[in-house]
Amino acid sequence: MPPVILKTLFVQRDGAVVRMHQDTVVVTLEGATLARVPMHLLESIVGIGRVSFTSPLLERCAAEGRSVVRMTRQGRFLYRIEGRLSGNVLLRTAQHDAARSPDRSLAIMRAIVAGKVHNQRQLVLKAARDVADPADRAIVREVADDLARELRKLPSALHPDEVRGIEGVAARRYFLALRHLLAPPIREALAFDGRNRRPPRDPVNAVLSFLYALLTRDAESALLGVGLDPQIGFLHTLRPGRPSLALDLVEEMRPILADRVMLALFNRRQLQLSDFELLPGGAWELTEAGRRTLFGEWNRRKQVEIEHPLLKQPVAYGRLLDVQARMLARAIRSQGLGYTPFLYRG
Structure with missing residues (x-):
């Protein structure tokens, strides 16, 4: 079986919140669910514009080596959250x-x-x-x-x-x-x-x-x-x-x-x-x-x-x-x- 290529989840709705629910990443906006993606399918999460990430989500991603990135609507990089640096x-x-x-x-x-x-x-x-x-x-x-x-x-x-x-x-x-x-x-x-x-x-x-x-x-x-x-x-x-x-x-x-x-x-x-x-x-x-x-x-x-x-x-x-x-x-x-x-x- 060929290896699974992990995907990037892009979230760009202003005011959206990205959180964890058990082993699933959930994106909500004003209480309504926009998306649900199993964590094991994701390599990274990118927030475009005014997007928020909860602390449990950030901690889980950092622990498992999945990056979380914030960018502006023009594509300008704002910040990245990573886990411990690998290598030596x-x-x-x-x-x-x-x-x-x-x-x-x-x-x-x-x-x-x-x-x-x-x-x-x-x-x-x-x-x-x-x-x-x-x-x-x-x-x-x-x-x-x-x-x-x-x-x-x-x-x-x-x-x-x-x-x-x-x-x-x-x-x-x-x-x-x-x-x-x-x-x-x-x-x-x-x-x-x-x-x-x-x-x-x-x-x-x-x-x-x-x-x-x-x-x-x-x-x-x-x-x-x-x-x-x-x-x-x-x-x-x-x-x-x-x-x-x-x-x-x-x-x-x-x-x-x-x-x-x-x-x-x-x-x-x-x-x-x-x-x-x-x-x-x-x-x-x-x-x-x-x-x-x-x-x-x-x-x-x-x-x-x-x-x-x-x-x-x-x-x-x-x-x-x-x-x-x-x-x-x-x-x-x-x-x-x-x-x-x-x-x-x-």
Whole structure:
């Protein structure tokens, strides 16, 4: 029997209360029951907006290693409640040593960026097959060639800024391709013209920002699960309050998880303009109904299995971050083994 992939419970009704009743998580609003989910089916609980958690629920989740997270309606992270940190202090000491070592840090940075750019290119090539307009298809294939050129530069990059520069050039070209992977009527209606954030100034970027926040939350949990410190990263510089290592781990997963979900949501017309609100100041935000649609597609994507190229066995997308966190811990522990990113094969 295949292993059960645990799910995330998203609660987004303002005023909702999440509590325990025996072995069941119960969500109520003004006395009415909105949902009942057996605890053993849940990996985590995410509250969006004004959602409350009772103390017995928090204590049970912490004791069993299930994370509880609060986010704003825009997807901004507020706080996380976890149980005792797993792993050992020797691994975290090795992580700090690796981050201070120019050679080891550079090698991990190159591997992360190589994984990200490779996966961006694979997504572009795969999605281009469904592009109907010849002009759009030509632009997308040109971007794929550009990404291949940036990949070839990585082995000779001898300074962190060179690696970050390659990543930045690749990202700009990639987001041009994403625009042309959206059907023409959709991208014109959504006014998507590349990546922007803080705040997102179009519906596509509102969805991307929200999905990236969910992905980062999952990456933090995966790193904590193997005993690594999510704050001490390599590609992302240290900054108070920033989960730099989680952001590192997210990079190779953005194209194959978040960006794929975004393209599916819009190209299949699962999300419409009516699923967004334009706020004062020009920020776009998903409505409650829009977030519900996003959560459904996100959870479906995480259930899909793909063969891991290194393990040579099927792994659900929802487990990839856990696998890659272990790969990263192995690379940090060992002086000889480098980090092997997940390379999507399309």
